[in-house]
Each structure stands twice: as C-alpha cells, then as structure tokens.
Amino acid sequence: MEQQRTIRKRGKLRIREDHISGYLFIAVAMVVFLLFTIYPLISAVITSFQNYKPFGSTWVKLDNYETALSNKLFWKACRNTLVYTALTVPLSLVIAFIVALMILPFRRGTQSFFKSLYYIPAVASAVVTSMVWLWIYDSSDAGLFNQLLTFFHLPTQQWLTSSKTAMLSLVLMALLGGNGSSIIIYIAALMGIDNTYFEAAEVDGATFWQKVRYIVLPLCKPTTLFLFITGIINSFQVFINAYMMTGGGPDNNTTMIGLLIFNNAFKYGKYGLACAQAILLTILIAAMTAIQFKVAGSDVEY
Amino acid sequence: MKKLLAMLLALTMVLSMSVFALADGEVISDVEDTITILAPPIITDYTTHLQGWIEEFNKMYPNLHIEVTPSSWDDNVSRLSTLCLSGDAPDIANIECQTLGTYVDMGVAIDITDYMPEGRLEDYDESVLGYMTLDDTLYGLPLYVSIQAMGGNKAMLEAAGVDVEKVQTEGWTYEEFLEAIEKGTTDDCFGFVFANAGITTTDFVHIFGSVAGLSNDFTADLKYAYTSENMLNLLKAIEEIISSGYMPNYGVEAGTRLVMLETGECMITGKAMPLFESNVNTNNAGIADGTAVEGSVEVEYVFLPCPIMEGATETCYGMANAFLPLRNKNTTDEHLKNVMLFLDYICSGEPAAKTAGDCYLSAVCESGREAQASMTLDQSEGNAAAAARAVSLVVAPPSGVTGEQSGIANTIMDEIIVPKMQALIAGETTAQEMYDTICEEAFAQFGEENCETGFIS
C-alpha cells in the first residue's frame, strides 16, 4: 500500500517533469513557428477579409471568399488539383516503395550506387528540369517522346497542348521526376525492420508476397502515412509545372489552385483574394489530411 | 553645440538653395537623397551600363545617391509585387506596360506630371505616353516600344513568289499571306509557325490579332474589343490555316519556332522582332564552328509586318517597356522630384539610345533618337525599313481606360482567351464556340453595352 503510493507520487512528479521538458524540447521550434509561420498565417487570414492595399486597406467582410467561390475557374482548378493529387501521390508512393524494395537485396556498395542514382535527380534545379521536359513533351516531331513514337511507327501526340494528354503529361513528369527523397525514406524504414520477423515468417513457409503484405507494409505504415500526407500537401500547392509548362491550358485543363493564387498575389495584385483562396485551399488540405489520419486507422501510434 | 551646428547647417542649406533659386529661376536642392531602383536585365549587362550612367548623372547631381538592385528577367514581376505589397516598393521599377493597372490598383503608382522636371515631358513621343496612361493619368516614362510581328526566311519567301522588299515597305494583305504560306508548305516545311504553346499563347493573340485589326484590348470609344466581328474573323482564319496544314496543328514552344526557322523547317515565324536578325546571324556564323543548332542551314532573316484583312486598319503590336516611380514608406514630394530627375535621365538621351538600340529598336524620345543617329546597327537595309515602318504603325491603348477595366481585360485574357485558344489550336473547340464563350464572359464582366460587337474598321 505504502509502496504503491510512492510509485504513484513519483509518477505524478515524473509527469510534471515531463511537461517541463516537453515544453523545453519544443521551445525553439515554437518560437520559430510563432514568428515565421503562425504570424504569416494570421496575417493571411486577416488579409483575406480585406481589399488589401499597402497604403490603406479596407475591410470587405466576406467579399473575397464570395468572389473566390463564385468563380467557375476556381472550381475547375480545385477539380484539376484533386485529379492531379489523386494520380500522383499514390502512384509515386507505389513507385518509391517498389524501387526501395528492389534496391534492398543488394550488397552495401551496390545499394549505395542505386540510392545515389535515384536521389541525384533531386539536385537538378526546377529551371533545368522544366527545360528538359519541355523538349521531351514538344508536340512537334523534334519532341523526344514523339521521336520515340515515330521510331515505333506510332502516331505522334500533342503532349502538353491537347486536353486529352496535358494533365497526364504533368502527372507522368511528377512520377518520373521527384521520388528520390521518398525512396531514401522508404529504404531507411525498410532497413529498420528487424530480421527476426522474416526469420519467423520463413519458418512458417511464408512467400515473398506474404512477407511484404503482412510484415513490411504494416511496419512501414508510419512512413507511408508521412509520405502520403506531405505528398498531398505538396501536390495541392503545386503550381510551378502549370506555370512553366502549360500556362494552365489547354482550356484550363491544367490550371491548379496554386497557379490562381500565384497570379492573384503576384500578377494582378489582388492580394486579399489570393489570401482568401489560400485559406480555402488550406481548409481543403486540412480536411484531406484529417481523413487520412482517420483512414490510416488507430493501430498506428502517432 | 550640436544644436548650433545643425542650425548653422540648415541655414547654409536654405541660403544656398535660395541662391540657386535666384540664379536659375529654379530650385535645385542639394539635400542628400537616396533613390532605389529595381533593374531587371532589360538588355545584356544592363546593370553595368546603368552604373556608368549613374556616374554621369552624379556629375550633375552629386547629392543624389542611386542604389541599384539587380533583378532577374523571369521573376521580376513576382519580386516587384511582393515589395509593393510590403510597402517597400523601390523608388523606380521597370514594367511591361500592360501590367500597369496592377500597380495603379494597389495604390503604389504615382501621377508623374507634377514631379516631372520642367519642360522635359515634351521630349517623349506623345503617342507612346499613352501606354503609361490609365484614367487619363500619366504614371511613368517609356524606355522603348518593342515591335512584335513576324520574321521569315528570305530565300524561301522569294521562292514562294513573295516580293519581300515590297512587303517590308508597303505591308501585305491577308490573301497574299495565305497564298504565300500555302506555297511555302512542303513535306518538310511549314509555311507558318507561331510560338503559341503554354505561356506564349498571349503573344499569339496580341500579335496575330493585328491581322484582323485588333490593336488593343479596347476600342477608341473604350469598348472591349475581343467581342467584335474582327475577333470572330481572326479565330476563323486561325482555324482555316491550321486545318489546311499550313501551320502545325499543335502548340509550338517558344524555342522551337526559332530552331525551325534556323533549320529551314518553316518559312515564316512569329513572334519575331527586328533583333532576331542578330540571333539568326549568330547561328549562321556558328554553322562553321559547330556552335549552331543541329541541322542549321544558312538563313537570311527578314523582318515582316503582319498581313491585314480586308476592311481592317493596319497596325503593329507594340509592347512598351517603361520605368515607373512607386510609392513606399519614404515617399515625399521632394523625394519624388529627385526620383523623376533620375528616371527621366535613364529614359532619355544616351541611356535610352543604348537600351533601345541593343534591342534593334529606335528610341521613343527626341533626345534618344538624336543620340542614336551616331550609332550604327548591324542590320540589313530592308529590315531597318520594315522596323521603322512598324514603329509608325504602333497604336497605344486609347486614353481613358481605367485600372479596373484593364484588370478585367487581363483576367479574361489569362482565364478565357488563352486557354480557349490553346484548345482551338489543338482542334478541340471551334472558332464560333470560342467566340461565344468570350462574349458570354465579357458581357458578364463589362456589361454588353461596353463590349464592341460590330466590326472595327
């Protein structure tokens, strides 16, 4: 009895100590956050209710939101962004996972070699990458993909300039372009799986696919969730591809919300409207993320 | 002691000012002042040239310090917007004039007439000042007007029966143009290629629009122009050229069109400027030493005006580049006068001559043209004549357009016309459908009575 009380007492003390150290651990991060993220966030929220002018903004209540929501193009852009996200995020995760799995059985040196090969493209700047992709997708016979099609006697395509293929082209570019860091993160997760799991499975006569299905996938769940959520966030904000490659066309089939926000903020000087659209986008992303956490289930510890 | 010194200093300043005022009949302040300028690379090494001009300027006004912030060409607009929105705009910024409305709307643009040095405004071509005017208010000074039309391969054009010299000096009709590109189209060569994919679609609409007599977003009586019959004619013409195979039935990237010209895969290309003569000549020279584009052939570049449809008035699309004074936290009347002194200096005389000259353009102010008289361009006679003619055909936006109207026009261009044009090129919509969509949107935004639906002659 006496003993139990001391333990409980010590437990309480522990908890309080934990509180303090918890706050100390996050102190620097939170200060940075307040200044460089929360402050801009609050500022954006305030601006979204204004007709913003650097000298003399006026309050316009919900006008910016009404303008944003009543604009047909905004909805089309939402749809495009959703389609783009729904295609790129899961597919690039699958690709990263498969590549990571394929790299796994090799010896150290070979592993490093392949990891480097797949990570290195991340160092190329967006300018270089988009220059090269414009050539790859050029609709004339000089385009790289079209040269390939001609070689196989197939009809050439109008990659970025036809409504049928423009969105798919941007998706393909994302799939082939930016998986380096996902692969690295997946490999780190895979390397961390304890071999005893597999040994036990081996004894039970499990096949390769069974091991992937019942050991690797569940154990990689926090990693997958992380990549999925950050992937969704990035993909919802994407605009540079539409900005540099298609200008949103043809027929606004590749106009992303990010492009509208960019144009309103930096091209038309409608900063209040841009903020309203950004807040709406944030709400949309937050909703998607919340669903993700729910769907991911309760068996993962966050 | 300090106070006394300060008072003495102030007294000397006042005294010297009044002395100057008495001497010249004009107040020249020698109070120290710093002027900031955000300068994108308008021409190669622009900031280097700018430093030289600042030295010259400082010989006259040693009290005015100029701080240059170099910018990049592609991202200058985003940077400038951010600075303006932060209330930290540079004193002087460079813009393409169709974006003027943005800065007027933000409340950072400034009516320059009150701050302009006495008698200096007359130096600038009045017609060009229209580009910097919104709501009858003048907001900046022009640096040059880039004339944008078409360019061609002289040998091919002559083989197709075109009298190049006559076209360069007198212009041509749309029928003549159509006949030429029909003859110029072979299995390995398009008669006509215009960069019209992605973000270049806007240029295509503006420049090729002049073929149908569309010179600006608004007509002289301030009605929206892209709902006119001229627009429908233009769209139908584009539809016809593409379906006949004289022009690629896909969007062409900006880089591709020049490659096609340099490799003999097209006869006429756009958008093209007089400056391209230099680009093509560089490539010709590179054929020997291996620095030219793969598959290049020797091409003699000719700058051509856009053809003109029956009943329409010939114009040339011009894009004015200008310097604007902008409002920031430090802006005062006295400061603005200093700002305009320097702004006027770099937009006129020798600096204007050099900047425009490097773009193979003539200056748009009297003093600039005088300074240019002594410069020689590496330009063929025919191209020089065609360029001079094009300059005379440029029509500035009608005066009286408001910032709001110009803003709506820009949005319709980006969100309706450009995407639909891309669809038209890809054969996914028809000219009539596209025209109807534009009308529907424009009527909703401007009101039908403010849109021109007849023919603009």
Place this chain on the structure above:
Amino acid sequence: MAAKGLYSQHHHNPRMRLVRNLVLALILLSFAGVVLFPLVYMVSWSFGPNVKMSSSLYTVFPRKWTLDSYKAFFDFSPYSLRWLLNTFIMAAGTTVSNVIFASMAGYAFAKVRFPGNKFLFFLILVAMMIPYQVTQVPLYILLVNKFNMSNTYAALILPGCVTSYNIFLSKQFFSGIPTALIENAKVEGANQFRIFWSIILPMSKTVLAVMAINTFVGNWNTFFWPFLATTQDSMYTIQVALKTFKDASWTLLSPMMAGATISALPMFILFFTLQKYFLEGVTVGAVKG
C-alpha cells in the same frame, strides 16, 4: 543484416540469386536512365560552347565539347565563388538547426506527454498547408522591414531553421521507438534530455541523415526567398545568381548549365558523406501494442 530476410537467400541455389539480382539491377538501371535524363542534359551541356543562345537546343550532347563555359561562369562575376559560399552557409546553417531543433520537437511530440501536445502538433501540420505565395509578404515585412535584415545570412537562414516537414518526419520515426525503452530509462532515473541524448539520438542516425540531406538539398535549390532577401550581388545564393544568366532575349545556356553542375557538386559530396548512415538500420514503424 537487418531486413535481408525479406528476400529468399537461395542458399541452395546461388545461381538463382545471381539471376534474380541481375534482373532487378537491369530494371533499376533502365528506370534510373529515364529519371537521370535531365541531369545528363545539364552536365553534358555544361561542356557546350560559351555563346548566347536564343533558342532551346534539342540534342542531348553539344557538338563541340569545351571547358569555356566553366571559365565563363567563374569570370561572369567577381562573386562567383562567393555565391557558392553563401549558398553553403545558408544550407548548412539551416540543416544544422533543423537536425537539432526539429528532431527535439519531433521527439517531444512523439514521446513526451505534456498538455497541448496534440494541439500544437496539429497547428504545425496546418502551418505546412498554407501556400507559400501568401506568406512571403508578411515574412518580408517582418524580416526586412521590421528587423532590417536584408542581405544578411540570418535572413536567409531564419525562416527555414525549423520546418514543419522535419518535425513531422522525425516524429514519425521516433513514434516507432518502443515506449518501454524510454520508461525503463526513466525508472533508472534518467531525465528526458539524457534519454534523448544518449538513447534516442544514437538510434536515429538514419532519420537524422535523411533529414540533413533533404534539408540541405531543399535549401540549396530554394530560389524565391533568397531572391527577395538579397539585394546585393555579393549576397546572392547560387540559384539567384543563375537566374541572371538569362535576359530579355538571350540565354547563356552553357555557362548556366556549368553553374548548375558546379552547384550540384556540394550536394553530391554531402550525399556520399552521409551514405554510411543511410545503411544503418533503425527500428522504425513500430505498431502499437
């Protein structure tokens, strides 16, 4: 070695293993060829001639190989080397501060119980969702107008010195560490800092290395904020400087590619230095219970 057990080792049939690995290698190599293509273009054109170009070049290799463009890159400005140094200082500063502070915060959110834990983490996630276009203006007002920090390393480093992404990343990894391990240490009297320093960090080299390389590369390539925060060419980062190779009508293609290639080198070096940490297995991704 950890995780090797996923694949059958084919102990009875080494040839089978060889064939399997060859097939895998072949697939990996051909896919890598596609992925690497932009990089090949970048490197090969960096050996192209130092001439102004007005059009894109639709060939993989230049017709004439020279080192002129590298020379041109270094001659382009007296600050060419300084740009690399500036970028390095920005990227390294950001990386170090992220590795320290983001991992600390990540650990606290994952394993330390304190009131507001869930809410603050949620806030951090939401912050990540705000598009950057609308945060640049307040950020500029704060750092440049209020703190007067333009053209300083502080202005370049501060906005990214602890990112949501890195906190989230480290939290996910730390969640996988068995709580029992921490509880045991507590019973033995260790405080949280001690636990973090001597138990958690040594187990987490991989995630820290991943975080470091991602942060470094991300900052090395970042453009818009340094573009806003620097007004003197002596303070440019390499990405800002590379953009000045293009003016209204010309591009110095090969010197630009040479610059891009040179600027990629430090990232290669860092990547290979950190390589060994990527290979150490850690226990990640544990399931509750």
